[in-house]
Amino acid sequence: MMEEKGRENGVAAMKACYRRFDPAAYLQYNYTPPRADFTRKDSIVPWKLACLHRAFTEDMSGELLVDIGSGPTLYQVMSGCEVFSKVLLTDFLEVNRQELRRWLQDEGQCSLDWT
Template identity: 30%
Template sequence: MASQLRMGTDYHKQFDPKKYLAMSCSPPAGSEEEKYFRDVHLKELHKVFDSDILSVGQHSLSTSYLTGVIKPRSRLLDVGTGPTIYQLISASRFCTEIVCAEYAEANRAEVQKWINGDPGAYDWTPSFQYVAELEGDSSSWRARQSHLRNIIKEVIPCDVTNPDPLTPNKYEQFDVITSMKCLELACSTRESYSAAVRSTPPGGTLVLISVISESFHTVGEHKFFTLHVDETFIEEVLKTAGYIGINIKMFSALLPKNNEGFWGACSCTC
């Protein structure tokens, strides 16, 4: 019998954040998986938020797929944080406030444990050390870690399938919105994906990372539904939602199994 595909409210009970972290964020030292996680995830996010890019007031740069300018002292909303904070490390240099918005209570609790310095929290030290090296100051990783803990002001519930995804919370417009591998996991149809993009709180710059052409992902013993999306569809959705300066960069997956072996990162302004 085929395994049941989990989705929606199943994330509250069947999604195990510790198993996800062990599977996706804890590759063996020196392995190809570790190199991939660093070179694709951490290094590409570093390029997006690199200070040399931020200091140039251009709408497009050949050295990056970032369009528009993310200014220092920005306010950032991370939609679909999951149990991870690695996606915030590079951005945090330029932020005074970050709000993490996540659907599953267990994932929110995992992030909050890290913020609180709980001994049982996931150890992101290797990620901070690697990003600090990319930034040219390998000794700064402890200060970067402390800074990120201080500027994450809230970890709130979020449902991107809701027309008002942050309800009941209300905020002034954010300067930056990031969303890493969230919408295609939360939305069951392309129509609901499009609606989720349209209902995303307005902000200056959107950085979106999506898995391309995937049908499911596995965490522990459970398979979770993933909406099949592609580069053309994502670009059309963003244009329809009013985003401009859309740049998309594709990456090969390390071990493609249930997809075509790619995931995509894009940035745009609204």
């Protein structure tokens, strides 16, 4: 009983911590230049994409790819779409799931165009 209450308090604390998370600001800061400058070799996003592409083309394949804690991003599964039949993105925050839904459903309101 005590352990369950502690777990509930932990989830509530995490929820409170992320309550003000802004996916649009996060995407703007992390996935547009200069951090995501594809013309620079030292830019972090192109490096991440190259590593993920290597992993998916050399080591992994299957029926279902599950990404736990996707956030409002989907770059981490892009290469996986070529070798997995289905991809499932998950996240704790509803605002992140909404951001992904807006892109997937092409509602024109997503904060970053991943195409």
